[in-house]
Each structure stands twice: as structure tokens, then as C-alpha cells.
Amino acid sequence: MTKVINVENIITKFGNTLIHDDLSFSIHKGEIFGILGGSGAGKSTLLRQLIMLQKFQSGNIEVLGESLRGISHKSAHKLRQKWAVLFQFGALYSSLTVLENICLPLLEYTELPKGLIENMAMTKLSMVGLSSESAYLYPSELSGGMKKRVGLARALALDPELLFLDEPTSGLDPSSAEAFDKLIVELRDMLGFSVIIVTHDLDTIKSALDRFIVLQNKKICFDGNYETAINSDLTFLKEFLKAN
Amino acid sequence: MQRIKIQYLNAVNLKVLIANDWTKESLANTNSIEKDIVNLFDKTIVFDFTDCLTLDSAGAVEILRIKNQLTKDRCSVTCVNLQEDHAKLLSFYEKNFHDKPELPPKKYISIEGIGKWIIDGFKGSGDFLSFVGEMLFALLKLIISPWNFRFTAFIKHVDTSAIQAIGIITILSFLIGLVVAYQSAGYLTKIGADIFIVDISVMSVFRELSPIITAILIAARSASSFTAEIGTMKITEEIDAMRTMGLDPFVFLVIPRVAAIIISMPFLVFVADIAGMAGAYLVSHFQLGISLNDFIDRMYLEISVNELYVGLGKSPIYGAIIGIIGCYRGFQATGSTHSIGKLTTKSVVSALFWVIICDAIIAVALTKLGI
Ligand SMILES: Nc1ncnc2c1ncn2[C@@H]1O[C@H](COP(=O)(O)OP(=O)(O)O)[C@@H](O)[C@H]1O
Numbered sequence: 001m002t003k004v005i006n007v008e009n010i011i012t013k014f015g016n017t018l019i020h021d022d023l024s025f026s027i028h029k030g031e032i033f034g035i036l037g038g039s040g041a042g043k044s045t046l047l048r049q050l051i052m053l054q055k056f057q058s059g060n061i062e063v064l065g066e067s068l069r070g071i072s073h074k075s076a077h078k079l080r081q082k083w084a085v086l087f088q089f090g091a092l093y094s095s096l097t098v099l100e101n102i103c104l105p106l107l108e109y110t111e112l113p114k115g116l117i118e119n120m121a122m123t124k125l126s127m128v129g130l131s132s133e134s135a136y137l138y139p140s141e142l143s144g145g146m147k148k149r150v151g152l153a154r155a156l157a158l159d160p161e162l163l164f165l166d167e168p169t170s171g172l173d174p175s176s177a178e179a180f181d182k183l184i185v186e187l188r189d190m191l192g193f194s195v196i197i198v199t200h201d202l203d204t205i206k207s208a209l210d211r212f213i214v215l216q217n218k219k220i221c222f223d224g225n226y227e228t229a230i231n232s233d234l235t236f237l238k239e240f241l242k243a244n
Numbered sequence: 245m246q247r248i249k250i251q252y253l254n255a256v257n258l259k260v261l262i263a264n265d266w267t268k269e270s271l272a273n274t275n276s277i278e279k280d281i282v283n284l285f286d287k288t289i290v291f292d293f294t295d296c297l298t299l300d301s302a303g304a305v306e307i308l309r310i311k312n313q314l315t316k317d318r319c320s321v322t323c324v325n326l327q328e329d330h331a332k333l334l335s336f337y338e339k340n341f342h343d344k345p346e347l348p349p350k351k352y353i354s355i356e357g358i359g360k361w362i363i364d365g366f367k368g369s370g371d372f373l374s375f376v377g378e379m380l381f382a383l384l385k386l387i388i389s390p391w392n393f394r395f396t397a398f399i400k401h402v403d404t405s406a407i408q409a410i411g412i413i414t415i416l417s418f419l420i421g422l423v424v425a426y427q428s429a430g431y432l433t434k435i436g437a438d439i440f441i442v443d444i445s446v447m448s449v450f451r452e453l454s455p456i457i458t459a460i461l462i463a464a465r466s467a468s469s470f471t472a473e474i475g476t477m478k479i480t481e482e483i484d485a486m487r488t489m490g491l492d493p494f495v496f497l498v499i500p501r502v503a504a505i506i507i508s509m510p511f512l513v514f515v516a517d518i519a520g521m522a523g524a525y526l527v528s529h530f531q532l533g534i535s536l537n538d539f540i541d542r543m544y545l546e547i548s549v550n551e552l553y554v555g556l557g558k559s560p561i562y563g564a565i566i567g568i569i570g571c572y573r574g575f576q577a578t579g580s581t582h583s584i585g586k587l588t589t590k591s592v593v594s595a596l597f598w599v600i601i602c603d604a605i606i607a608v609a610l611t612k613l614g615i
Pocket residue numbers: 014019037038039040041042043044045046
């Protein structure tokens with residue numbers, strides 16, 4: 001299996017506070033990979049490091065074969081087009097309609113004709129399960145679950161190879177959350193990208209993740225799938241999976 | 245590289261070869277919906293994908309657009325010889341393929357539009373009046389139970405809105421006093437009325453310039469920040485949270501802010517007066533050789549203390565206008581962060597507008613009263 005992300009011996013500090021102490025793991029192509037851990041465990045920080053929003057003090061991260069340490073501007077720009085991020089609250093541009101939000105990356109990064117771009121955007125909108133009536137709504141007119149779906153459609157606009165999601169189901173009702181998990185799995189099966197999810201949601205962990213790591217005490221205390229986790233004799237892990 | 249090749253098998257049956265790359269890169273800058281394929285009617289068409297190398301979402305959607313157009317032109321279309329993953333991708337996109345829906349009707353300027361604008365204007369003033377009403381009601385409650393006054397918040401706003409503005413107000417008023425005196429100095433020497441520089445500059449500074457300069461600066465600093473702060477709280481539902489906890493946002497947010505500005509304004513104007521006079525004196529001294537004693541004597545003898553009182557007296561009114569409009573605009577925020585920017589602009593502009601209208605009314609009224 002090809003590795004899409006390889007993390008080696010990452011150490012992160014904010015001032016004198018150590019956040020990550022020597023993390024290493026890798027993510028394979030086509031996998032839905034979870035980053036779990038209690039609040040403040042440094043999950044979001046790790047995600048932000050993978051997408052070059054935050055520095056790390058030592059170690060190395062390789063994404064799609066590019067080392068992030070000392071990466072040039074040009075390759076960073078190229079790399080950014082190969083991944084997409086869905087932020088916790090969708091981060092839709094509030095002055096643009098749903099359709100314009102989804103068209104934006106296509107208009108910026110490709111030279112495709114306008115009509116085709118709009119058709120693509122409408123198709124992606126339907127892929128994430130929204131009807132075409134929402135095309136001309138503004139983000140302020142959408143519910144939380146719809147915002148996340150539009151965010152996902154925008155993330156899928158450029159056919160990313162990697163999709164990063166920060167707590168995608170937090171703030172959604174259980175049935176919307178379940179539907180969202182299903183959607184991610186379905187899209188992965190269809191389009192074959194790899195997904196990296198930061199989550200607490202036990203349902204997501206059970207139903208969507210192929211493999212996950214659990215951060216605790218600045219280290220990775222588990223790396224494997226749900227079956228192994230449930231059958232392991234790490235009491236902390238069992239508690240964590242039950243408590244959440 | 246050719247992506248499409250058409251082969252006629254006979255008059256109605258034809259084969260379209262889909263070849264090479266169908267990606268965002270290869271489709272860049274093309275005419276969407278390939279030209280040669282649009283004028284086919286009532287045909288039976290087979291899309292042959294044997295030579296298709298790569299297919300991404302742009303390519304798939306483009307093929308679907310072509311197919312869609314042909315179907316509209318009463319052709320029947322079938323796809324053959326697809327690679328397995330291309331077939332999967334294409335059928336997935338086909339299931340979700342959608343045209344852009346009709347734009348919702350645009351609003352044109354029409355009789356209806358003008359009427360709506362006027363009605364909105366009335367509604368707006370109604371909203372504003374009910375806002376002021378609610379504020380007065382909160383004030384009444386506070387008069388009955390003054391221990392509910394948010395003193396800490398009040399002090400904080402006095403600090404951020406007034407004390408932190410003293411520096412800039414001093415500098416600007418000093419410069420304005422200096423400029424007014426400097427501009428008049430030339431004319432006054434010409435007619436040999438040097439000493440009148442004191443009357444002109446002190447009167448204009450006390451009566452008009454200080455209060456207006458202070459109001460402009462406070463509107464720029466505080467009306468905008470009140471709108472942005474309250475607007476953000478409105479959008480993040482903090483204000484709703486307050487209401488549900490039985491905390492009156494007018495008591496917590498509006499009254500401390502408005503009170504802080506109203507009470508600070510006279511002090512700020514007084515500071516501006518002193519700074520303005522310093523500027524005027526500097527010019528009188530160096531340009532016209534008037535000594536400090538002469539300057540002060542002239543002020544005592546010729547200028548009524550009313551000039552000072554008028555300036556100080558109207559400043560709390562300006563303060564009230566700025567504070568109330570700043571808070572009112574904040575409460576108008578709805579939905580998106582986008583609205584806050586617009587409302588902040590509106591709040592500064594309308595605060596200044598009403599300050600100047602009010603200034604004009606006061607000027608006329610005082611003249612009629614002979615003050
Ligand atoms: N910019 C920052 N400066 C200092 N400390 C930070 C910063 N960002 C995050 N932290 C700290 O790092 C830790 C991990 O944060 P985060 O990655 O957001 O945790 P979570 O696992 O809940 O997503 C927390 O203790 C947080 O206080």
C-alpha cells in the first residue's frame with residue numbers, strides 16, 4: 001500500500017509547553033484515518049501541522065511524497081491543490097452564495113469555461129446530498145448540517161487526493177451525523193481519496209474509520225482499528241471508547 | 245490533441261470516439277460543449293471510450309453536458325468500452341448531474357421598489373424608536389434600582405472610549421486651533437486688528453470646532469467598535485443567551501456604553517479646548533507677537549464664558565447620538581459576519597450625519613435665543 005502521509009518523530013511545543021512528544025505514524029492511500037484523543041490532547045494542532053498551518057519543532061512530515069520541512073513556496077502551492085480541508089464550522093464565505101462558494105476554487109485554480117464550472121458545482125452539490133434549491137442561498141440561511149455539506153462540496157471541487165476533516169460531526173444531531181459519516185465513506189468508495197478525520201464521535205469511530213491513532217499524554221497510545229482497540233487490554237482505551 | 249472524433253456509420257447511426265485526457269488541465273480554455281457535436285439531431289450515437297486515458301470530475305461533467313445536450317436534441321446516446329473506474333465515476337456523476345437552477349427573480353428599481361424603500365425607511369425609524377424606548381425603559385429600571393448599574397463595564401468603556409482617545413484628540417485640536425489662527429492672522433494684520441485673533445480663534449474653537457472634532461473622533465473610534473462588538477455578540481447568540489438568563493442586554497451592554505460616552509464627552513471637549521487654545525496662542529505669539537498676558541486678558545475681557553459652556557453643554561448630546569446609534573446598529577446584525585462590516589460603516593456615517601444635523605439645529609436655536 002502506498003503511504004500518502006508519513007509522520008516521523010514529531011515534537012511540538014508552544015513556548016515551553018510540550019504538546020506532542022515524538023509522534024510517528026503513517027496513513028495509506030484510500031484509508032479513512034482517525035486522530036482521536038481527549039480535548040486539549042493536540043489533535044487539531046496535529047491536523048494543522050499536516051496542512052501546513054502550523055510549524056513543528058522537530059521531526060518530519062511527508063505528504064504525498066513531499067517533505068513539509070523546508071518545502072518551497074511553489075511545491076507548497078501545488079500541494080495545497082491536492083488536498084482539501086473541511087473546517088469545524090464549514091468556513092463558508094459568508095458574502096457568497098452556496099453555488100459561488102463551490103465554484104470559487106474552480107474559478108481560481110482552473111481555466112475551465114464558466115458553464116462547465118457551474119455544472120460541476122451543481123453536480124458536487126447533489127453529491128453531498130443537497131437539492132439544487134439551495135444553490136442561491138447564503139451561508140447564513142443554512143443549518144449547521146447543510147453548512148458542513150456545502151463545505152464538503154467545496155472541498156471536493158478540485159478532486160482532492162486527501163481530505164482533512166476537523167470534528168465533522170460535532171454539533172450535528174445523531175441522524176445527520178450518521179448520514180454525514182455514511183456520505184464520507186460513500187464518497188471515498190466512489191472517488192478513492194484518503195480521509196483524515198479528527199473526531200470524538202464514537203459512532204464515527206465505529207462506522208467510518210478504517211484505522212486510528214489515539215493521543216494521550218503527548219504520545220500516541222494506540223494505533224490500529226476498532227476491533228483491536230476494543231479487544232486490547234489498555235484500560236484507558238476501553239474507557240475512552242466507552243466514555244465518548 | 246483531439247479529444248473527440250465523429251465517425252458516421254450511416255445517416256442516423258454514428259460513433260463518437262472519446263480519446264486522450266479529459267481533465268481540468270486538458271479542458272482548460274476550451275469552448276464548453278464541443279462545437280462539432282451540438283448540431284446533431286435525431287441520431288443514434290455511441291460514445292466509444294476505448295482511447296480515453298484519464299477522466300476526472302471536470303471531464304466526466306463535460307461528457308455529461310454533451311450527452312445532455314444530445315438527449316435534448318432527441319438523440320439516443322450509449323457509452324461503451326469504458327475502463328472500470330471510469331464507468332464507476334461516470335455513472336456516479338451522472339446520478340448527481342444537475343444544471344444550474346433558474347436565478348431567483350432579480351430586484352429591479354421599480355415603483356414597487358421605491359415604495360418598499362420608503363416603507364423600509366419608516367420601519368427603520370420605528371425600529372430605532374423602539375430601541376430608544378427599550379433603552380429608556382432599562383434606564384428607568386436602573387433609576388429605581390441603581391445598584392444594578394454595571395459600574396465595572398462603565399469604567400472599562402470610559403477607559404477605552406475616552407481616556408485612550410485623549411492623545412489623538414489633543415493633537416488634532418491643537419493643530420486645528422493652530423490652523424484657524426494661522427489662516428486668520430494674515431487678514432487681521434492687513435486691517436490692523438491683530439488682537440482679534442484671540443476672539444476669532446477662541447470663539448470658533450470653543451463653540452464649534454472642539455465639540456465637532458471630538459464628536460468625529462469618538463464616532464470613528466467608538467460608534468464603530470460598539471457596532472462591531474454588539475454585532476458579533478448578536479451573531480454568536482451571546483445576546484440571546486443573556487436574554488434567556490434574564491439578563492437585560494440594555495442594562496449590560498447599552499447603558500454602560502452610552503453613559504460612558506455621554507459623561508466623558510464634556511471632559512474630552514474641555515481637553516480639546518485647551519489644546520486648541522494652545523495652538524492658537526502659539527500662532528498669535530510667533531506670527532503676531534501677542535504675549536501670553538495680552539492673550540489671556542483679551543479672553544477675559546471680550547469673550548463671554550458662555551462660549552465655553554455652549555461647547556461643553558452640547559457635547560453630551562453628541563455623545564448620546566454616537567453611543568445610541570453605535571449600539572442600535574450592532575443590534576441590527578443578523579446571520580452573517582458580512583453584515584457587521586456594512587453596519588459598522590452605516591453606524592459611523594449616520595452618527596456623524598446626526599451629530600452635524602443636531603449641531604445646525606442647536607446653532608440656529610441658540611442664535612434665536614441670543615446666547
Ligand atoms: N496557538 C497556541 N498557543 C499556545 N497553546 C496552544 C495554541 N494552540 C493550541 N494550544 C494548546 O495546545 C493544546 C492542544 O490543543 P488542540 O490541538 O487544539 O487540542 P484538541 O485535541 O482539543 O484539538 C491545548 O492544551 C492548547 O491549549
